[in-house]
Amino acid sequence: MADVKLLGLPPSSYCRTAMMILENKGVDYDFELVDFRATEYAAHHPFHKVPVLKHGEVSLYETLAIGIYVDVAFDGPSLQPSDPAAKAEMFQWISATIDYYYDSFVRHCVTERFVKAMRGIPADEAKIEAAMPVFTDHLAIINDRLSVSDYLAGSEVSLADMFLAPILVYFAATPEGAALMPPQTAIGAWMQRMVKTKRFDEINKLG
Numbered sequence: 001m002a003d004v005k006l007l008g009l010p011p012s013s014y015c016r017t018a019m020m021i022l023e024n025k026g027v028d029y030d031f032e033l034v035d036f037r038a039t040e041y042a043a044h045h046p047f048h049k050v051p052v053l054k055h056g057e058v059s060l061y062e063t064l065a066i067g068i069y070v071d072v073a074f075d076g077p078s079l080q081p082s083d084p085a086a087k088a089e090m091f092q093w094i095s096a097t098i099d100y101y102y103d104s105f106v107r108h109c110v111t112e113r114f115v116k117a118m119r120g121i122p123a124d125e126a127k128i129e130a131a132m133p134v135f136t137d138h139l140a141i142i143n144d145r146l147s148v149s150d151y152l153a154g155s156e157v158s159l160a161d162m163f164l165a166p167i168l169v170y171f172a173a174t175p176e177g178a179a180l181m182p183p184q185t186a187i188g189a190w191m192q193r194m195v196k197t198k199r200f201d202e203i204n205k206l207g
């Protein structure tokens, strides 16, 4: 049994981010499925979300906190740039992913197309349609960045890429994402680089 444990649900994009970070850092860990709605789960996460990381006495929620902890507490390749401006850019992209891209791509499309379908609820087509210009704008911002640098925070893969990639894998699988994300773009080339990171396909599988 590994002394690091990730509590979560494999389809969750935030859990996927945490798994990508653990894998690319080279940390051995166990994954534990949880019932995040259970009353007793509040002892792990007071907001009843996933993931949660356990390492000895350390218990952490919030994926960014987990990512930073894993990167600094364990040996392995650094997942943060050392240059101050590049490091700040990494946090800028993570913050934008949490605040803007998750909201557009996940809440306004992936949830409508996949999560609701799993529950037998029809997608809110008006909500998706109204968000189409936002999807276009957000993809352009990301594509512009990836046109001038291989990864979001510079020439090396960082935590920022691991926050965004699982979300865009899901979005690309929706009809809207497929239409707006042709492979011959800077985002497409970046995704090809991301696919080569550790266990990417296994972690980010659809269905």
Ligand SMILES: N[C@@H](CCC(=O)N[C@@H](CS)C(=O)NCC(=O)O)C(=O)O
Pocket (backbone or CB within 6 Å): 012, 013, 014, 015, 036, 048, 049, 050, 051, 061, 062, 063, 064
């Ligand atoms: N701010 C949290 C967000 C985590 C989050 O929203 N996780 C989603 C899954 S991707 C979740 O737990 N959803 C359950 C719910 O909202 O009821 C983090 O960074 O870890």
